[in-house]
Amino acid sequence: xxxxxxxxxxxxxxxxxxxxxxxxxxxxxxxxxxxxxxxxxxxxxxxxxxxxxxxxxxxxxxxxxxxxxxxxxxxxxxxxxxxxxxxxxxxxxxxxxxxxxxxxxxxxxxxxxxxxxxxxxxxxxxxxxxxxxxxxxxxxxxxxxxxxxxxxxxxxxxxxxxxxxxxxxxxxxxxxxxxxxxxxxxxxxxxxxxxxxxxxxxxxxxxxxxxxxxxxxxxxxxxxxxxxxxxxxxxxxxxxxxxxxxxxxxxxxxxxxxxxxxxxxxxxxxxxxxxxxxxxxxxxxxxxxxxxxxxxxxxxxxxxxxxxxxxxxxxxxxxxxxxxxxxxxxxxxxxxxxxxxxxxxxxxxxxxxxxxxxxxxxxxxxxxxxxxxxxxxx
Amino acid sequence: xxxxxxxxxxxxxxxxxxxxxxxxxxxxxxxxxxxxxxxxxxxxxxxxxxxxxxxxxxxxxxxxxxxxxxxxxxxxxxxxxxxxxxxxxx
Amino acid sequence: xxxxxxxxxxxxxxxxxxxxxxxxxxxxxxxxxxxxxxxxxxxxxxxxxxxxxxxxxxxxxxxxxxxxxxxxxxxxxxxxxxxxxxxxxxxxxxxxxxxxxxxxxxxxxxxxxxxxxxxxxxxxxxxxxxxxxxxxxxxxxxxxxxxxxxxxxxxxxxxxxxxxxxxxxxxxxxxxxxxxxxxxxxxxxxxxxxxxxxxxxxxxxxxxxxxxxxxxxxxxxxxxxxxxxxxxxxxxxxxxxxxxxxxxxxxxxxxxxxxxxxxxxxxxxxxxxxxxxxxxxxxxxxxxxxxxxxxxxxxxxxxxxxxxx
Numbered sequence: 001x002x003x004x005x006x007x008x009x010x011x012x013x014x015x016x017x018x019x020x021x022x023x024x025x026x027x028x029x030x031x032x033x034x035x036x037x038x039x040x041x042x043x044x045x046x047x048x049x050x051x052x053x054x055x056x057x058x059x060x061x062x063x064x065x066x067x068x069x070x071x072x073x074x075x076x077x078x079x080x081x082x083x084x085x086x087x088x089x090x091x092x093x094x095x096x097x098x099x100x101x102x103x104x105x106x107x108x109x110x111x112x113x114x115x116x117x118x119x120x121x122x123x124x125x126x127x128x129x130x131x132x133x134x135x136x137x138x139x140x141x142x143x144x145x146x147x148x149x150x151x152x153x154x155x156x157x158x159x160x161x162x163x164x165x166x167x168x169x170x171x172x173x174x175x176x177x178x179x180x181x182x183x184x185x186x187x188x189x190x191x192x193x194x195x196x197x198x199x200x201x202x203x204x205x206x207x208x209x210x211x212x213x214x215x216x217x218x219x220x221x222x223x224x225x226x227x228x229x230x231x232x233x234x235x236x237x238x239x240x241x242x243x244x245x246x247x248x249x250x251x252x253x254x255x256x257x258x259x260x261x262x263x264x265x266x267x268x269x270x271x272x273x274x275x276x277x278x279x280x281x282x283x284x285x286x287x288x289x290x291x292x293x294x295x296x297x298x299x300x301x302x303x304x305x306x307x308x309x310x311x312x313x314x315x316x317x318x319x320x321x322x323x324x325x326x327x328x329x330x331x332x333x334x335x336x337x338x339x340x341x342x343x344x345x346x347x348x349x350x351x352x353x354x355x356x357x358x359x360x361x362x363x364x365x366x367x368x369x370x371x372x373x374x375x376x377x378x
Numbered sequence: 379x380x381x382x383x384x385x386x387x388x389x390x391x392x393x394x395x396x397x398x399x400x401x402x403x404x405x406x407x408x409x410x411x412x413x414x415x416x417x418x419x420x421x422x423x424x425x426x427x428x429x430x431x432x433x434x435x436x437x438x439x440x441x442x443x444x445x446x447x448x449x450x451x452x453x454x455x456x457x458x459x460x461x462x463x464x465x466x467x468x
Numbered sequence: 469x470x471x472x473x474x475x476x477x478x479x480x481x482x483x484x485x486x487x488x489x490x491x492x493x494x495x496x497x498x499x500x501x502x503x504x505x506x507x508x509x510x511x512x513x514x515x516x517x518x519x520x521x522x523x524x525x526x527x528x529x530x531x532x533x534x535x536x537x538x539x540x541x542x543x544x545x546x547x548x549x550x551x552x553x554x555x556x557x558x559x560x561x562x563x564x565x566x567x568x569x570x571x572x573x574x575x576x577x578x579x580x581x582x583x584x585x586x587x588x589x590x591x592x593x594x595x596x597x598x599x600x601x602x603x604x605x606x607x608x609x610x611x612x613x614x615x616x617x618x619x620x621x622x623x624x625x626x627x628x629x630x631x632x633x634x635x636x637x638x639x640x641x642x643x644x645x646x647x648x649x650x651x652x653x654x655x656x657x658x659x660x661x662x663x664x665x666x667x668x669x670x671x672x673x674x675x676x677x678x679x680x681x682x683x684x685x686x687x688x689x690x691x692x693x694x695x696x697x698x699x700x701x702x703x704x705x706x707x708x709x710x711x712x713x714x715x716x717x718x719x720x721x722x723x724x725x726x727x728x729x730x731x732x733x734x735x736x737x738x739x740x741x742x743x744x745x746x747x748x749x750x751x752x753x754x755x756x757x758x759x760x761x762x763x764x765x766x767x768x769x770x771x772x773x774x775x776x777x
Contacts, residue, residue, distance in 0.1 A: 023557050026550060052553040057584030061546030064539065064581065068514070068550025071537060074557055076550070094540050099388060160386060198386055201551055203510045203535050204560050210391040212538035215527035222387050229385035393533040396487030397525030404492060420474055424654055425691050427490060427497045429482045436475060446486035450493035450680075451688035 003181040009172030012140040012179050013079065013105040013165070014039035016147025018049050019187040020103070023074035023194075026054040026065035030084040031117045032169040033107040037079055059084040063091035063104075070100035071201045071211070075151065075194040077102065081169060082109035082123045089127065095162040096131035096227060097212070099198060101154035102162045103147060104132075108273070108324075109169040110359040118360020119169040121272060121325040125301075125333045131227050133163035133234055134301040138277035140177040142253045143167045145245065146299075148182075148191055152241045157197045158233040168274040168324075170360065182249055190248050231303050238300055256305035258297040261287070262312050265294030267372055270309070270338055271322040272298050275356075275363055279322060282368040293372055304337055310345035313338070318375050319349050322368070324357040396446065401428065405449030407464045413439050415461035422453035422462060473655050480505035488531030490523035493687030495651045495677030495694060496597040497523060500532075500568065502654045503595060503675075506661035509534060511564040512551060516544040516573035519604045520597075542578040544569050545585040548592040556591070564665060566593040571612035572602045575634045579611075586641040586670045593664055593671045596634065599679040607682045615759065616752025617683075617744045625748060627755055635674040636766055639708055639715065644669040647707035650676040652694035653722050660707055660720075667709070676703045684743025693741050698722050701732040701760050704767055708774075717770035727764070727771075735760065 007015070013036045017025070025044070027037035043049035052069075056062045059080050066076035080088060085106060095102055110120035124134065135150055137143040143165065150163040167173055200206055215223070235256070242255035252258075260280050262268055269279045276297035286293045296312050298305065313319050319342075323332025330336055335353035342349065354371045357363040391397075411422070416439045423431045423440045430447040433440045442453075454462045483504035490497040496519055504511070511534040515521055521538055525531045539547045544567040552565040567574065567582075574582050574596040582594050601619045602608040609619040612634070615627040622628060639646045644667045649657040657675060664671040678693040680686065685693055697703035705720035725731045735756055739745040 024550060024554050026546075050557075052557050054549055054553055054588070056546060056549070057580055057587070060542060061549075061581045061584055064543035064546035065550030065553070067539075067543075068537070068547035068552075069554035070550075072551040072554035072558070074554040076554070090540050091543055094543070097389070099386070158385060198388060199390060201512055201535060201537055202555065202558075202560060203512060203563060206535070208393050208509070208533050208535050210393075210524060210530035210532065210536035210538065212389050213391050213524050213527055213530055213536070214522060215389055219389075219527055223389050226385050226387035233385050389527055391525075391527045391530035393485060393531070394487075394529040395485045397485065397529035397531040398487050398489035398523075401487050401489070420478070424474075424477070425498055427492070427494045427501075427690070428488070429484050429486045429501060433478055435478065436472075443486055448492040449687075450690075452493055452498075452690055455688045456691050 002183045005179055005181055006176045007140065007179050008035070008174050008176050009140045009143045009167045010035040010107065010174065011039055012144040013147060013167060015181055016144040017077045018043060019182060019184060020075065020148050020151045020191055022051055022077040024052045024054065024066065024069035024076045025078065026056050026062045026069070027078050028056055028059045028062045028080070028084060030081045032109060032173045033079045033081040033084070036105055059088035060091055063088040063095060066102045067091060067095050067098050067100045070102045071098060073196050073200040073202060079105040079107070081107040082111055085123050086111070086126065092127055092132065093130045099160045100162060101160055103150045103154060104162070104164045105147065106164050106166050107169050107173045108166055116359045117169065119171050119324065119357065120359055124164065124166050125325050128302065131161060131231065132302065133161055135163065135165045136273040136299055136301060137165055137167050137172065138273055138297055140172055140179050141251065143172060144179060145251060145253060148187060149241045149245055152191055153234060153237050155194055156237045159230050159237050160198055161227070161230050161234065166273055171274045186248055190245065235303050254297060254299045256300040257308050258299055259312065260295040260297065262294035262296055262315070264292055266292040266317045267320060267375060268294045268296055268312055268316040269320045269322060270296050270298055270334065272301065272334060275322050275324050278363050279368055282365040285365060286369060286372060291372060291376065298334065304341070306341045306344065309338060309341050310347050313342055313349045314347045316349055319351045320354055320371055320375060321351060322354045322356055324363070326355055326358065400445050401448050402445045405447060406466065406468050407449045407451055408444065408467050409442055409447065409449070409451055409453050409462050409464055411440060411442060412461045412463060415459055417459055417461070419458060421456045421458060425452050425456050427452065473658065477502070477505055477658060483533045485531045485533055488523050489525050490519065491681055493680040493690045494523070495679060495690045496520065496599060498654065499597050499651045499657060499675045499677050502658045503661050504534060506658045506665065507564045507566060510562060511535065511566055512537060513566050513568045514539055514544050514548045514551065516569040516578055517541040518570040518573050520568060522604055541573055542581060544573060544578055545581040545592070545594055549585045549588070549590040552591045564593060565591070566595060568595050571596060571598045571600060572610045575632055576611045583641065586638055586643045586672065589643060589669045591668055593673065595673045595675065597675045597677040599677050599682060601682055603679050603682040615755040616748045618747070625752060627752055630759055633763065633766070635672065638672040642710045643672060645671040645709055648674045648703070648705055650694050650698055650703055650705060651678070652691045652698065653705065656705060656720055656722065663707070685741045689741055696733065696738040699733045700735050700738040701726045701729065701764060702735065702738055704763055706767060708770065715770060715773060717774045719767065719771070
């Protein structure tokens with residue numbers, strides 16, 4: 001039986017891992033992530049989750065341990081934020097070449113100095129080029145569901161890449177919302193146990209081999225190309241995973257993108273995660289004032305939904321990208337991606353970047369209204 | 379590799395003798411075991427960094443596998459009865 | 469004729485295959501040969517960046533006939549922890565999960581992950597072959613380089629540090645098994661690995677492995693240099709078990725005579741073969757002697773502690 005509860009985003013993330021029946025968890029504390037792994041550790045100690053919990057001495061080791069665990073044939077999970085993600089980044093990149101389909105929750109937080117524990121997306125976007133699949137959750141239900149879907153996608157034999165699920169620090173991580181906690185049997189029906197189809201580090205069931213010794217540039221390039229192919233395969237796999245999730249659980253978070261009122265929209269807002277949720281919440285007021293606005297909630301940032309974005313933008317007369325992040329000397333990170341996409345697809349809809357909510361500053365409906373009205377004035 | 383596996387080209391290597399080629403070509407000096415002098419103590423075999431001295435039992439005189447012996451001459455140095463001589467090859 | 473340890477070594481077969489790409493006279497591969505004989509086929513080597521990431525040879529071939537997982541420099545003990553926990557979760561026993569790395573990877577950059585895995589008492593081996601510098605990148609000093617040794621980052625042999633006593637540090641973690649070994653004594657090494665294999669939990673073995681190109685001595689002298697390290701008292705062979713709140717420490721037979729300092733050969737005997745010490749100053753030699761005395765004083769304390777009832 002499904003349970004309805006009012007829980008935080010971090011508890012929803014922990015539930016996502018629990019329902020996915022993760023077998024090894026390795027983690028290191030950092031605000032605002034910590035309560036995810038605290039919850040999991042509690043379930044492991046109580047015997048409610050049959051998993052090994054490795055309380056490692058650093059985030060670098062957390063990712064290293066889940067890579068090892070996954071390579072040895074289990075479903076592995078970790079979570080981190082901000083500085084922790086940056087500290088582990090060598091291994092974040094390693095997980096891709098290792099083709100270990102681990103899932104990691106990232107509670108987005110600003111980077112220091114100065115110290116700041118509040119929400120910002122720059123941390124996860126720094127991993128943009130590593131080869132991880134990136135899901136951005138807009139609400140707590142989506143946090144839980146995206147973790148379950150992330151395992152489905154990551155472990156698919158057409159993909160075999162790691163996946164991360166983002167949730168905004170405090171905005172989601174520590175904010176309680178109603179969440180439907182799914183029936184375990186239904187999750188089991190959706191997500192089979194992990195059986196590595198490519199390699200498994202276990203001399204009891206496999207002949208000796210070496211993974212990752214030196215190879216020459218021409219072979220290396222082929223290996224890297226195969227990661228790009230897997231990432232392209234992920235597009236259809238994500239769509240199928242979202243569709244089947246909808247069929248079994250009756251919930252639709254979108255696949256690569258969730259479109260809200262984009263059909264007749266003159267202005268379309270693109271945003272990630274809880275920022276997109278906020279933009280959606282502002283729609284009603286704007287529409288009441290006769291402004292035709294739509295929101296494209298970008299749910300998957302890698303693989304980047306270029307075709308979908310080009311189509312949505314092509315129909316509109318103006319695009320606003322809200323970035324809770326910045327690439328210094330360039331643009332908002334999402335905005336830069338959107339602009340490049342529109343150029344590639346020869347879409348000439350103007351794009352305005354709005355950088356908001358840096359370091360956890362609240363993004364309020366009036367900020368979004370103001371951004372839209374500024375565009376109209378132009 | 380079939381087309382359907384192109385997304386999964388893994389950097390996996392398989393154990394092979396001579397994975398680094400015929401490393402015997404690196405040699406400058408060649409160790410030669412003098413059978414009559416050998417006391418089968420196996421010191422040369424024990425200390426060979428290249429697993430290029432072969433024995434299957436203690437009753438045998440060890441044999442040098444010249445395909446792979448790099449000519450470090452550790453065997454020559456550790457032989458307690460001077461039953462190994464060195465010959466210049468290059 | 470009764471079966472000896474030599475028969476056992478021969479019967480164990482070779483897991484290090486000829487035709488690998490280590491330098492001629494490499495001490496590390498001699499050690500690896502005997503370590504693998506003791507471990508056997510149900511072994512996973514986790515190898516951080518090191519000479520051994522290179523001497524296993526080039527894709528799609530490999531010169532080592534056990535499972536190998538190549539990992540990032542600082543990560544080895546943590547990756548091994550994950551593998552070990554996963555195998556346990558899946559119900560597989562008797563698989564040796566073994567970190568095989570150099571002093572750079574395990575005593576310097578990866579020391580935190582080694583210490584973390586030790587403190588958690590992960591069921592893994594961490595085996596460090598110590599060639600006393602970053603040899604694979606071209607002989608830069610490490611935290612395990614002795615005072616006075618010339619490296620490419622101490623080009624005239626400036627004294628920087630004091631050679632980190634990693635095995636003692638590991639012993640202080642209270643892990644079940646810690647030992648030192650030396651490539652000149654392969655049967656001692658073999659027996660120590662076998663002993664470690666019989667113990668569940670964290671095992672650390674620190675092996676002294678001379679490096680001909682890095683230390684600048686003739687390829688054929690590897691064993692002689694290694695043996696002199698023991699005979700001069702520079703390298704102490706010991707093993708220790710931690711059981712029920714007590715450390716049981718013992719000197720291994722080759723090192724026992726040198727507890728008595730007067731039995732030790734002068735340190736110059738060890739230094740004279742090696743180009744890295746060719747311009748060593750009297751100050752550095754003094755520092756080395758001081759270091760040796762300090763190592764022995766720790767060993768004596770552990771011997772005394774073990775002797776107490």
